Amino acid sequence: MSAIEVLDVQQRQGRGKGSARSLRREGGVPCIIYGDGKDPLGVALERRVLERYCLKGDFYSRVLELKVGDQKVMVLPKDVQYHPVTDAPLHADFLRVSATSEIRVNVPVDFTNADKSPAIKLGAILNIVQRHVEVLCSPLSVPEKFEIDLTGSKMGTTFTVEHLKLPEGCRFHRIAEKAVLANIVQAGGGDEPTEAATEEAVSTTAG
16 A cells, blocks of 8 residues: 555635635635535645646545644545546545545556566467456555566466455455456457457557
8 A cells, every 4th residue: 555645735715606716716626525424624725736646547546634734634536527628627526534434446457567478479468358446445555556467478368356466454346256357368369359458458568
């Protein structure tokens, strides 16, 4: 698990569309913290900070601490609304969690060492079926990512959820142990990967 990062936010005093527009003109984004049986809390986060985090692939599985004055609130990002033309973030929702909460997160699956696979070296492709796996865990034990090492993998090798190592205190959610994550197939035939999967496979092996 990666360390929980702390972001400074300001408690919002005003409410309504006028207050939100004024905040955005000043470079902020109105946000709401909700959940854990407590009243919703309106805060403001710097737009450039939110944009930087939104670009990270694990944003929605990353537990953060929002510092509001002397108080720190542990949260999980749940939703960001964007401007339809500029793609600038307009509003963000954060779910309040605690160390005793059980949260549901999508954890990315990273396939490594494609250059060390004999099959891929000979022109096979990695057909990726799922890039994320949903888990239930404590906010203090969210996996940063799962890794599958392709070293030595041969034609026809299939990678399933069983290949993933769960941290202590985590369990898979709504996915079977035998669920396929990826397989190595012959380019242009074999297991007949879908068009979308093939495009992902090409970009993966090319990198």
